[in-house]
Amino acid sequence: MHDSVPAPISDEMVVTYARDGVVCLRDILESAWIERMRRAVDRVTRSPGPMRESYYPDRPGDFFSEKFLWTFDADFRAYVFESPAAGAVAALLESQKLNIFFDQILVKEPGTDAPSPWHQDLNFWPFEGSQVASLWMPLDTVDLESGTLEFVRGSHLWHDQPMERALVFGKTDHQPAATAEEAGDEAAVPQPDIEADRGAYDIVTFELAPGDAVVFSALTLHSAPGNRSARRRRAISTRWTGDDVRYRRRPIMAELIRDPGLEPGDALDCELFPVVWRAAP
Numbered sequence: 001m002h003d004s005v006p007a008p009i010s011d012e013m014v015v016t017y018a019r020d021g022v023v024c025l026r027d028i029l030e031s032a033w034i035e036r037m038r039r040a041v042d043r044v045t046r047s048p049g050p051m052r053e054s055y056y057p058d059r060p061g062d063f064f065s066e067k068f069l070w071t072f073d074a075d076f077r078a079y080v081f082e083s084p085a086a087g088a089v090a091a092l093l094e095s096q097k098l099n100i101f102f103d104q105i106l107v108k109e110p111g112t113d114a115p116s117p118w119h120q121d122l123n124f125w126p127f128e129g130s131q132v133a134s135l136w137m138p139l140d141t142v143d144l145e146s147g148t149l150e151f152v153r154g155s156h157l158w159h160d161q162p163m164e165r166a167l168v169f170g171k172t173d174h175q176p177a178a179t180a181e182e183a184g185d186e187a188a189v190p191q192p193d194i195e196a197d198r199g200a201y202d203i204v205t206f207e208l209a210p211g212d213a214v215v216f217s218a219l220t221l222h223s224a225p226g227n228r229s230a231r232r233r234r235a236i237s238t239r240w241t242g243d244d245v246r247y248r249r250r251p252i253m254a255e256l257i258r259d260p261g262l263e264p265g266d267a268l269d270c271e272l273f274p275v276v277w278r279a280a281p
Contacts, residue, residue, distance in 0.1 A: 009091035017092045021156030021220035022204065028084050029137060029211045038139050040075035041105050041234050049073070051257060061112025061227065067104040068257035071272075076103055076236075085135050085213075085238050086277035092215055093131045095242030098277040099268045101125070101132075102257075104237045108147045108227035115225050118152075118194045121239070122218035123162040124254045127268075130160075131242025132218035139234040143207045146229040149214060149222050152194060153202040156219035163191040194221060240276075241268055 009025075017023040044066055055063045069076035079085070080100050090098040108114065122132060142148040194201055206214055216222060218239075227233045247262040260272040269275055 009088055014092055014094065017215060017217075020151075020153045020204070022151045022153065022214055022216040022222075023092065024206045024208070025088060025213045025215060027211050028088055028213055031211070033079070033083055034139060034210045036075060037079055037236060038234065040069075040073065040079075041107065041139060041236070043075075044069060044073065044105060045107065051255070056114040059113045061114060062109040063107070063112050063114040063226075065104055065106045067102045069105065070100065070103050071257055079103070079236065080238060081276055085137070086240065088213075089133055089135050089215055089238075089240045090242070090277045090279070093133060093240075093242040095131050096279045097243060097275050099241045099245070099273045100276050101127075101239040101241055101268075101273060104239070106235045106237055108224075108233040110227060110230045110232060112147075112227040112233075116147075116149075116223055118191070118221050118223040120155075120162045120191070120219050120221055124250060124252055125218065125239075126248055126250060126253050126256075127241060127245050128248040129241065129245030131244050132240070133215055133242075134218065134237050134239050135213050135215045136235055136237045137213040138208050139210055139236065140232050141207075141209050142233055142235070144205060144225060145227075146231050147224045147227040147233045148205055148208060149216075149224045150203055150205045151214075151216060152221040153204045155201075155221040156217040159189060159219075161188060162219060164188045191221070194223070241273070 013023050013025070049066055049069065049072060051068055052064060052066045055065070070080040080103055086098050086100070121134060125132070136149060138148070140146070194203075206212075208214070245268060247260070247266045247268060248264055256272070258272060260270050262268070262270055
């Protein structure tokens with residue numbers, strides 16, 4: 001377990017994350033990590049694990065993900081427990097500890113006509129609390145042509161609970177929307193159609209090189225276009241929780257690799273969601 005911050009996070013970055021719900025970090029991963037994780041992603045691509053998902057299979061290209069890799073793969077476990085990712089997120093969240101929720105690879109091969117529609121991550125995650133964030137790390141140079149992420153800046157402050165959205169994206173083009181009752185949030189409001197009126201929103205994007213990353217709140221609206229380029233788009237997204245997060249069952253929840261054995265209101269310090277980073281005394 002980490003016990004100090006291994007990546008330099010400035011006060012300005014902390015302020016930017018709190019204000020915008022997203023911040024770009026440059027050069028936080030060294031080349032040895034990048035090469036190691038490229039080999040790991042390619043190995044998992046060839047030999048899928050238990051949580052492989054393919055999105056938009058009826059469209060050209062190949063867009064797939066796999067998650068909870070750290071639970072069975074040594075390279076991904078090292079990335080979660082030994083890379084600068086955890087310390088960087090903890091500093092941005094101003095949290096005294098950080099738990100891993102799950103790690104995920106998100107791969108869009110060249111010529112993939114499959115977007116990641118506008119969404120928030122927290123809708124069907126089994127938590128309550130504000131300190132929930134993702135660190136999205138590309139292993140290839142990414143821009144809008146190859147499918148980098150876009151964010152609605154400040155959208156994490158619109159509401160303290162996630163908005164209504166489609167249950168899952170990418171399985172079919174036509175899916176029912178989750179009602180507030182289904183999502184487990186009585187006060188949920190509809191998610192606006194960002195794509196239909198892009199000029200009305202403060203949309204920000206980042207061109208990233210291998211070693212760069214973006215960290216964003218689980219309430220920040222984000223999306224990504226398909227990969228129209230001739231380049232691969234391999235990315236690792238690690239999902240993290242801080243001090244104030246507690247377990248919460250929702251009527252509809254994201255699939256976990258196994259039951260964490262938690263009750264509503266429990267802290268997430270368990271075998272499936274272990275503490276990865278803790279502040280030094």
